[in-house]
Amino acid sequence: CARAARAHTRALASGSSEAQASRAFVEEPRWEVKRLARGSLGFLGAGRVAGPADRTRIGSETVRTSTMDYEAYTPDSTSRLKSGYAYRVLGHDAATYYQYAIYVAEGVAKNSYNSLRGIKDWRTDDANGEQNDLPALSKGKLKDFFYIRNLYGNIEDVFNRPVYSSPEDWIDVAIREPESTRGFFSKLVTTPQSRRCLNLGSYNYLGFGGLNTHCTPLVVKSVLEHPITSGSCSAELGYSTHVKQVEETTAKFVGKDSAVVVGMGFATNSTVIPALCGAGDLILSDALNHNSIVEGARLSGAKIKAFKHNCVGDLELLLQQAVAGKGARYNKILVIVEGIYSMEGELCKLPAIVEVCKLYGAYVWLDEAHSIGAVGATGRGVCEELGVDPADIDVMMGTFTKSFGAAGGYVAGDAETVARVRQYSAGCTDAVSMPPAVCTQILASLRVIAGEDGTDIGAKKLCQLRDNALFFRQGLEALGLEVLGEHPSPVMPVMLYQPYKIGDFSRLAFNRKLAVVVVGAPATPVTYPRVRFCVSAAHSREDLADALAAIGDIADELQIKFKLYPPARNALFGGATGSLSDVEKREEREREKRLEEALAARPAALEAAAALSGGRNTAKFAPLHSRGAPLGDDLGAPVTKSQKSSQGPADSYSLTGITAQPKKYDVVLSSQDVLGLTDDQVMKEECAATVETLGLGSCSPRGFYGTFPPHMDVEKSIAEFLGVQEAVLYSFGACTVSSVIPALAHRSDVAVVDRGVGHGVLAGLRLSKMDVRWYNHGDAEDCARVFANLEAEDGVTSARLARPGRRRWLITEGCFAGTGRIAPLPALLDLKDTHHARLILDESSSFGAMGATGRGVTEHFGVDAARVDVIAASLENAGASVGGFCAGDTGVVAYQRLMGSGYVFSASLPPYLATAAAHAVRRIAAEPRLVARAAASAQALRDAVLAGRVPGLTTDADELSPVVPLRLPPGAPPRGP
Numbered sequence: 001c002a003r004a005a006r007a008h009t010r011a012l013a014s015g016s017s018e019a020q021a022s023r024a025f026v027e028e029p030r031w032e033v034k035r036l037a038r039g040s041l042g043f044l045g046a047g048r049v050a051g052p053a054d055r056t057r058i059g060s061e062t063v064r065t066s067t068m069d070y071e072a073y074t075p076d077s078t079s080r081l082k083s084g085y086a087y088r089v090l091g092h093d094a095a096t097y098y099q100y101a102i103y104v105a106e107g108v109a110k111n112s113y114n115s116l117r118g119i120k121d122w123r124t125d126d127a128n129g130e131q132n133d134l135p136a137l138s139k140g141k142l143k144d145f146f147y148i149r150n151l152y153g154n155i156e157d158v159f160n161r162p163v164y165s166s167p168e169d170w171i172d173v174a175i176r177e178p179e180s181t182r183g184f185f186s187k188l189v190t191t192p193q194s195r196r197c198l199n200l201g202s203y204n205y206l207g208f209g210g211l212n213t214h215c216t217p218l219v220v221k222s223v224l225e226h227p228i229t230s231g232s233c234s235a236e237l238g239y240s241t242h243v244k245q246v247e248e249t250t251a252k253f254v255g256k257d258s259a260v261v262v263g264m265g266f267a268t269n270s271t272v273i274p275a276l277c278g279a280g281d282l283i284l285s286d287a288l289n290h291n292s293i294v295e296g297a298r299l300s301g302a303k304i305k306a307f308k309h310n311c312v313g314d315l316e317l318l319l320q321q322a323v324a325g326k327g328a329r330y331n332k333i334l335v336i337v338e339g340i341y342s343m344e345g346e347l348c349k350l351p352a353i354v355e356v357c358k359l360y361g362a363y364v365w366l367d368e369a370h371s372i373g374a375v376g377a378t379g380r381g382v383c384e385e386l387g388v389d390p391a392d393i394d395v396m397m398g399t400f401t402k403s404f405g406a407a408g409g410y411v412a413g414d415a416e417t418v419a420r421v422r423q424y425s426a427g428c429t430d431a432v433s434m435p436p437a438v439c440t441q442i443l444a445s446l447r448v449i450a451g452e453d454g455t456d457i458g459a460k461k462l463c464q465l466r467d468n469a470l471f472f473r474q475g476l477e478a479l480g481l482e483v484l485g486e487h488p489s490p491v492m493p494v495m496l497y498q499p500y501k502i503g504d505f506s507r508l509a510f511n512r513k514l515a516v517v518v519v520g521a522p523a524t525p526v527t528y529p530r531v532r533f534c535v536s537a538a539h540s541r542e543d544l545a546d547a548l549a550a551i552g553d554i555a556d557e558l559q560i561k562f563k564l565y566p567p568a569r570n571a572l573f574g575g576a577t578g579s580l581s582d583v584e585k586r587e588e589r590e591r592e593k594r595l596e597e598a599l600a601a602r603p604a605a606l607e608a609a610a611a612l613s614g615g616r617n618t619a620k621f622a623p624l625h626s627r628g629a630p631l632g633d634d635l636g637a638p639v640t641k642s643q644k645s646s647q648g649p650a651d652s653y654s655l656t657g658i659t660a661q662p663k664k665y666d667v668v669l670s671s672q673d674v675l676g677l678t679d680d681q682v683m684k685e686e687c688a689a690t691v692e693t694l695g696l697g698s699c700s701p702r703g704f705y706g707t708f709p710p711h712m713d714v715e716k717s718i719a720e721f722l723g724v725q726e727a728v729l730y731s732f733g734a735c736t737v738s739s740v741i742p743a744l745a746h747r748s749d750v751a752v753v754d755r756g757v758g759h760g761v762l763a764g765l766r767l768s769k770m771d772v773r774w775y776n777h778g779d780a781e782d783c784a785r786v787f788a789n790l791e792a793e794d795g796v797t798s799a800r801l802a803r804p805g806r807r808r809w810l811i812t813e814g815c816f817a818g819t820g821r822i823a824p825l826p827a828l829l830d831l832k833d834t835h836h837a838r839l840i841l842d843e844s845s846s847f848g849a850m851g852a853t854g855r856g857v858t859e860h861f862g863v864d865a866a867r868v869d870v871i872a873a874s875l876e877n878a879g880a881s882v883g884g885f886c887a888g889d890t891g892v893v894a895y896q897r898l899m900g901s902g903y904v905f906s907a908s909l910p911p912y913l914a915t916a917a918a919h920a921v922r923r924i925a926a927e928p929r930l931v932a933r934a935a936a937s938a939q940a941l942r943d944a945v946l947a948g949r950v951p952g953l954t955t956d957a958d959e960l961s962p963v964v965p966l967r968l969p970p971g972a973p974p975r976g977p
Contacts (some may be wrong), residue, residue: 345485847876
């Protein structure tokens with residue numbers, strides 16, 4: 001307001017009319033940019049800042065400096081050595097590899113300079129590993145770490161930009177500056193300054209994200225009137241009337257019998273696919289499917305085959321081989337495709353895919369994350385857009401994080417399939433149910449879209465989105481840019497090819513008040529980096545036209561008008577130009593060829609399939625709701641007779657899947673809200689204030705304008721609370737440790753694991769593909785035996801154990817949710833130090849609930865938390881919120897911001913839930929009595945059970961455990977129904 005007032009005064013002083021001065025008052029807050037003091041060049045490819053001021057003397061060192069708002073930015077790719085014109089002579093492939101050679105050389109040179117000056121690489125800092133002489137975190141992941149140190153560090157400034165405003169059509173993007181003025185690749189820190197930018201990177205397709213009159217008042221009311229979370233999973237006591245309403249409304253909207261919702265979009269795929277598929281099943285997945293689908297398929301244990309992207313002929317050939325070939329027979333076949341592919345902007349060939357699947361009895365799973373609410377005359381997705389009957393789609397999946405401005409996702413299908421998901425999906429059994437305020441946002445936006453609010457606002461939004469998408473796509477194409485995808489997709493990738501142009505485009509766009517998303521390896525092939533634009537119904541035609549003009553200027557400066565100035569053909573690359581459009585033309589010819597092959601083989605394949613299936617080739621295989629074996633300890637070496645075995649948690653049980661609202665209870669013994677904070681009035685008021693400022697959903701991943709002040713606040717609070725260097729926030733408790741383990745571990749590593757670990761650890765182990773060795777539940781002596789066997793295998797016979805050739809991990813829960821046992825942490829720490837292992841400690845049940853001040857099992861045993869290499873935990877217990885975290889050394893955390901799938905590929909946690917978690921952490925630190933009171937309650941229950949005052953039940957829980965699972969005693973007679 002002060003800046004606007006000054007603009008108004010200046011305008012009047014210069015002789016402008018009152019109307020002109022008023023216009024200056026309105027426009028000033030939107031366009032003025034605060035300048036920052038010069039700091040060191042914290043990235044490669046930051047361009048050249050003109051003049052002698054480009055260098056400054058600090059002590060005995062000379063370092064380059066640069067303003068981080070890019071006002072004086074000169075693109076790297078305009079220099080002679082890194083010329084953006086090179087592709088016209090060399091073709092795209094040769095020019096790209098040429099630039100990468102320079103790119104790597106500069107990165108290596110700058111890291112070498114840092115090393116000579118004693119400047120540590122903070123991204124790979126592993127103080128605990130160095131202190132204990134452990135194999136490097138990079139061992140087995142040299143490719144990833146080389147990329148982070150020498151490539152990603154060059155463009156890190158264009159990712160993870162915090163946002164200070166709600167995620168609407170215009171956002172306030174924080175300006176960052178280097179933390180240090182020494183050397184290169186300094187860590188970036190956020191300043192209070194920001195720049196108002198047109199938001200072309202958000203998934204807020206219909207404009208329901210951020211602040212709006214349709215949803216925000218209702219959400220604020222819901223936050224104040226209901227608990228922040230249910231404190232229980234939907235399979236137990238978390239199935240509320242809010243959740244039921246969302247499921248029923250969603251099922252009706254998409255045209256299916258039933259639906260189930262999950263609190264995280266990523267988890268909707270990764271936890272539900274394993275609930276429906278298992279060993280003996282076949283999953284046929286599009287080669288470009290999202291990482292959440294890839295993880296879900298891998299966790300299922302089913303056979304996985306990828307078919308060429310959008311190639312119906314290749315899909316049919318695989319189906320023919322599956323149903324009529326000489327290989328293994330499958331229980332059922334599931335074909336998984338996306339409605340809109342987010343990195344390509346393409347719609348799937350759904351009608352043809354459905355037709356082929358019907359012929360061979362395969363089921364169809366349709367992921368509508370980017371299409372539901374965005375395409376179709378009434379927003380019902382690609383089925384409506386392409387004229388496919390929803391009845392022909394067996395599983396319809398979608399997310400609420402995009403068009404609805406909320407969080408979570410849904411799976412819709414027949415009642416039996418949905419019931420199976422409720423019972424077996426970890427998203428329903430291992431995570432709190434969808435929070436009431438999130439449900440309110442979904443219901444409010446759905447009613448507007450469907451016209452159930454009595455207005456045509458939803459129809460107008462859909463029409464506006466479609467018109468904006470067409471206008472912007474045509475504008476990009478008219479500029480001569482190489483635009484991927486097709487109308488009416490609101491996602492429009494534009495090719496960049498050369499690596500320097502990744503950072504250049506983003507910085508030049510930021511300088512022109514445009515917030516854009518640039519994408520490179522590993523998210524795309526190394527030679528195909530791109531900038532991805534997402535349009536919204538909230539964008540005005542004037543703003544989009546201005547953006548196109550700015551993009552045209554940037555395209556001229558960076559030489560990316562590849563349609564007007566095509567690349568040369570290079571004889572060294574087979575006479576190819578390297579253009580993706582040329583590659584797509586070849587792929588289209590290949591698709592036609594594969595389709596001809598499939599059509600030619602179809603009669604014989606159907607005849608063979610009919611003979612094998614008793615003449616019922618069109619009948620589907622096993623029912624979709626049938627399921628294979630659950631995740632268990634089938635990983636690693638076979639279990640001998642002398643060892644105890646288990647299937648996952650040592651005290652596993654089957655869940656029934658509650659589908660009715662439970663009555664109100666006087667005493668609740670199964671809530672995960674162990675400190676009773678979810679209904680705390682002060683917490684709710686803080687959360688309501690966050691919603692009033694930022695809206696509900698983030699509408700973006702953390703790396704793509706999905707980081708807000710509450711996210712940074714809770715990460716800082718957790719790190720300080722635990723006394724570790726850093727913490728990183730995940731969006732879903734059930735996907736936290738399952739993302740942490742594969743991000744850090746490698747298939748060449750070996751893991752020593754307690755048999756009592758839960759689903760999250762089991763999922764992480766399966767995804768990591770490590771060699772797994774089990775030790776008996778809570779038994780440090782058996783853990784020592786397993787390590788001794790490893791030493792023998794590795795050929796270590798000396799008295800002093802040597803540093804191993806392969807990395808070792810020791811993985812356990814702090815307090816086991818399945819049994820209430822407490823891990824013997826001091827003995828385990830000694831073992832991990834002796835045997836040169838790293839410890840991953842899952843404190844989901846102990847964080848905030850154990851120790852004198854709630855700092856977990858480390859405080860309970862009086863050991864330094866810094867001795868634990870990796871601490872992971874859910875925030876859905878004592879944290880009274882949703883999500884989870886991983887804490888440890890800076891290198892451990894920084895690596896996950898790029899490689900942790902649950903962090904990178906998921907929309908960020910709704911900011912108000914981060915506010916709730918930060919409040920809970922501060923309350924725990926300030927009021928240890930909360931922890932003492934919860935501990936006393938748990939101890940009273942345990943004492944009563946062990947004293948026989950709860951007839952017919954017993955417990956294995958240890959003293960002071962905050963979790964007291966009850967079970968039938970050994971030898972108890974079976975009970976009737």
